[in-house]
Amino acid sequence: MRREIRAEPYRIKMVEPMTLPSRERRVARMVEAGYNPFSLRSRDVYIDLLTDSGTGAMSDLQWAALLSGDESYAGSDSFYRLEQAVQAVMGFRHVIPTHQGRGAENVLLSTLMPEGGKLVPNNMHFDTTKAHVLHKRGEPVDLPVPVAYSPSVRQDFKGNMDSEALESLLSRRRADVPLIIMTLTCNSGGGQPVSMANLREVSQIAGRYGVPFFLDACRFAENAYFIKEREPGYAACSIGQIVREMMSYADGCTMSAKKDALVNIGGFLATNDPALYRQATVWAVLFEGFPTYGGLAGRDMEAMAQGLYEVIDEEYLADRIGQVAYLAERVRLAGAPIVEPPGGHAVYIDAGALLPHLKPYEFPGWAMSVALYIEGGVRAVEIGTVLAGRKAGTGEHDHPRLELLRLAVPRRVYTHRHMDAVGDAVAAVVEKKRQLPGLFFTYEAPVLRHFTARFGTLQEWPG
Ligand SMILES: Cc1ncc(COP(=O)(O)O)c(C=O)c1O
Incomplete structure (x- = not known):
């Protein structure tokens, strides 16, 4: 029997042009940003999965x-x-x-x-x-x-x-x-x-x-x-x-x-x-x-x-949750372990498991966020040691149990082809995973440090 293909339950009435900057430009922008994706200008980002909050498209x-x-x-x-x-x-x-x-x-x-x-x-x-x-x-x-x-x-x-x-x-x-x-x-x-x-x-x-x-x-x-x-x-x-x-x-x-x-x-x-x-x-x-x-x-x-x-429209929700599940499948196929099963709004890559050569204090989730931008112009957010901050008493890093990279999907903004491009970017990162260097702070604010931090790399970034 022919399978019924369910595409996005909307058609596009207005478009916002965007482009994938060259690799050279991406490297230059990331260095200027102090290896912090929060410091990139959105015009330099191809597919922005930093958050699903306030980034959706209205009807x-x-x-x-x-x-x-x-x-x-x-x-x-x-x-x-x-x-x-x-x-x-x-x-x-x-x-x-x-x-x-x-x-x-x-x-x-x-x-x-x-x-x-x-x-x-x-x-x-x-x-x-x-x-x-x-x-x-x-x-x-x-x-x-x-x-x-x-x-x-x-x-x-x-x-x-x-x-x-x-x-x-x-x-x-x-x-x-x-x-x-x-x-x-x-x-x-x-x-x-x-x-x-x-x-x-x-x-x-x-x-x-x-x-x-x-x-x-x-x-x-x-x-x-x-x-x-x-x-x-x-x-x-x-x-x-x-x-x-x-x-x-x-x-x-x-x-x-x-x-x-x-x-x-x-x-x-x-x-x-x-x-x-x-x-x-x-x-x-x-x-x-x-x-x-x-x-x-x-x-x-x-x-x-x-x-x-x-x-609360069921067709909208089936598409929404389905798109996140589709991205999860692309990420798995690219060879990156994720938090299973994928949730409703984002795919969480287990960067600690993917990059075991990096210690938590070398920020594996953050290194992966830098790599994902350099390889595919995709912006995502670390949910790991950098985000967790320092312990009040000792000032040591407050290492969480997991070092994750979150790919949050904005609502009604991207198509499945965009998710394919993200999958390809993840595959390119996985290919270079052993060469990815750890990071260290060159600037660290006392609170909510992830937003404004600047980093150096422990070795040269792979070309
Ligand atoms: C679970 C949860 N609670 C609260 C908030 C805070 O909402 P807002 O960013 O609108 O202040 C967020 C935002 O991401 C959230 O994910």
């Missing part, structure tokens, strides 16, 4: 929605359209727009942990969440299931929280835990999904101990798609039904709309708790703006509202 209906933006300071129609979209798609009653996800984290944590010294459990904190907990003088506690740290083991829901570890923590330290957060999908763990069963279980534990339970919902629709595909009992449900059930287990969520609301900027805090909402609006006014605009233009809220309806 024609989202662009059209911009024109109906109501730019009133207070009570704009655009806010009410956003509120309605969050109520319809997620089921939360109260909504506070914020300039992006970390704005929502700041408002939520300012509300729930005003006086510091508290423990915040999460399946795995994303950097901004961790930074906000630390900023509030709290302690972020990662409680992933143990298999999250085994990159080659294929399991369906490696983003789950270790519910026994959570129960044990609460039984000993309930008074020190102001909230529980679950990150969907689990970005720091490889974009791995959380199962409905795990959400239900964590929600029950939170309920038993009377602890507020919030979702970091950045990639909620991708998580829902994995539940439909992998979890018994959900194959016949629509994505909309699955999303509403997921959200029903939580007291609210923080959201970076730059991911699964399909916009380039924006976020929100949503909750069902009217008292928490009232308290949060106080902080929102201070940090973000009046509670009906929260640092956003009316037109931004219009595009977000439309994006929330579009992202």
Whole structure:
């Protein structure tokens, strides 16, 4: 029987020209950038897989929605359209727009942990969440299931929280835990999904101990798609039904709309708790703006509202997750080991395993990011020692368990042929893997060093 080919479920109405700079130019740009891909200008990048955050393409209906933006300071129609979209798609009653996800984290944590010294459990904190907990003088506690740290083991829901570890923590330290957060999908763990069963279980534990339970919902629709595909009992449900059930287990969520609301900027805090909402609006006014605009233009809220309806479309999600899986297959064929199975928004190459001749303090993930740009003009991001920074007490590198290179795929931006080009670039890096040198810092900022660092190479870069 003839196989039915499913191509991208959209056609392209507008194009943005780009080009692959010559190898000579790529080497020169990388040297000028101090071997730091963050310091490259985007015009020198061919395929940009630095992040999937705020880099997606909006639909024609989202662009059209911009024109109906109501730019009133207070009570704009655009806010009410956003509120309605969050109520319809997620089921939360109260909504506070914020300039992006970390704005929502700041408002939520300012509300729930005003006086510091508290423990915040999460399946795995994303950097901004961790930074906000630390900023509030709290302690972020990662409680992933143990298999999250085994990159080659294929399991369906490696983003789950270790519910026994959570129960044990609460039984000993309930008074020190102001909230529980679950990150969907689990970005720091490889974009791995959380199962409905795990959400239900964590929600029950939170309920038993009377602890507020919030979702970091950045990639909620991708998580829902994995539940439909992998979890018994959900194959016949629509994505909309699955999303509403997921959200029903939580007291609210923080959201970076730059991911699964399909916009380039924006976020929100949503909750069902009217008292928490009232308290949060106080902080929102201070940090973000009046509670009906929260640092956003009316037109931004219009595009977000439309994006929330579009992202739960199953055909869109099948294409999105399918494209990441396609890239994963190309990377495997190129001979690079990846975190298995691939997650929803990115492929994570196990650079530590690919480049065993480089010690963690020679930054294998970073060396691979430099090589990928030089070989194919592809920009990706290290998730390893450089990103992790130094330990507060000793000043030593805070080596993570894995040295990874993340290839994050922007939404609706690149085609499968672009993914083929990335696969070829990875193959070219794999061919030279034994010659790739380690790196050392020539400049290192005291915080968030990866953004501005400069490096030297321990040997000459291979030609
Ligand atoms: C899981 C997760 N939480 C929070 C954030 C922060 O969102 P934003 O960049 O919009 O502040 C991100 C962004 O990448 C994320 O991936």
